[in-house]
Amino acid sequence: MNLSTLILLALGLGIAFGAILHDIFPAWVIPLDHYCLSPLGQAFLRLIQFVVVPIVFSSLILGLTRVQNAAQVGRYTVKLLLSYFLTSTIAVALGMGTAAVLQPGTGMTSLALEAVNTNTTAPNLIDWMVSLIPTNPLQALSSSNLLQTIISGALIGIGIQQAGDQAKPFVAFVESIYAISEKILFFILYLAPVGVFALMSSVIAIQGFGILTRLLTYMAGTVLAIGVMIAVYGLLLGLIQGKPIHFFRSFFPTLSLAFGTASSNAALPIALKDAQETYGLSAPIASFAIPLGTALKRDGMAIGQGFNALFVAQLYDIPITASLLSAIALSTLLVSFSTAGVPGAGIVMMTTVLTAAGLPVEGVAIVAGIDRLMDSFHTILNVVGNTANAIILERWEQDGSKNLPIEPTASIPETTTTNPNSSQ
Secondary structure, eight states, X not given: OOHHHHHHHHHHHHHHHHHHHHHTOHHHHHHHIIIIIHHHHHHHHHHHHHHHHHHHHHHHHHHHTTSOOHHHHHHHHHHHHHHHHHHHHHHHHHHHHHHXXXXXTTTOOSSOOOOOOOOOOOOOHHHHHHHTSOSOHHHHHHTTOHHHHHHHHHHHHHHHHHHGGGGHHHXXXXXXXXXXXXXXXXXXXXTHHXXXXXXXXXXXXXXXXXXXXHTHHHHHHHXXXXXXXXXXXXXXXXXXXXXXHHHHHHTHHXXXXXXXXXXXXXXHHHXXXXXXXXXXXXXXXXXXXXXXXXXXXXXXXXXXXXXXXHHHHHHTTOOOOHHHHHHHXXXXXXXXXXXXXXXXXXXXXXXXXXHXXXXXXXXXXXXXXXXXXXXXXXXXXXHHHHHHHHHHHHHHHHTTSSOOOOSOOOOSSOOOOOOTTTTO
């Protein structure tokens, strides 16, 4: 079986195993999760994170060496940010619109409203933008600050272009980092089914299916909005001749891993490989746009936070006014660009949105029990939005003069690495 099939099989087995533990052997849940399932899952996530920063940093620099000049980098950035803003606005509208139509929080009295102690402040756009600029590239790398790493790589890539032949030894060093990281990733991927099984078993064993039935309308609404947004991306790709069927087939291994780990960062290395080797996205655009999108593009979060905020307002019977809707939409849009791509980040940022909109943060306790499972659906949309926007950028650069390439292109650098997803 290929890797994506093994991951899906491990996902199903993890759900079944977790349900058996929760319903038949409840006494085993805590010790088994504490000593086995949770450590295995966290160890796998840490292994993936081990290669994220070096792969992003090295692939970005190598990709920028193929870009003609700094003006082209600036053009890429402006076009991506504009595309991000427009599609994220659609995602926010979909999340809030679905919650407004389905009314999942209205009349829900079977859930206990627990107190939640959080210290949050409304998001500050200026402070966030200033914090993106790294003061030390080595600190950005060591702290795994993905966005600062991308900015550092972009600046170094521009410097390499200006330095010319004097930068060749450093470029060779970066090529070695990429090749080594790719080999490490190849080894880690074989552990993916074990990690996904442990992560999903842990969630279901602790939470069970009881809370899922009580929040069925909430979950169905969120998944519906995510599905519509994925369909929107499919439509956009079709309009620009981006071959949507080929797109979803190419990124199926990435989406499988994204669902199992609920981490955009964990899926990033696989997304880079699938984009270049399977879909055929050009190397310079893939190595620049996909890491940037992983750090910034959170359509799943945009839908989830907007939906959650209206759900909480309905739960507490708070009047839905134009000012409340505006506050939710603006804070959700900003938060979607500043959320870390790791499991559990959404529940933290939910308190920020609720605070900014003046809604009771106690509502966090209602969705906290199913947050990890919903994170998996959010992450799938995050990855779809990120990779689709990279393809939109390539079509934009081509000015519609020709179709996207359908033949796979070589990865960066051109090495003879065996691809574990080659059957895809």
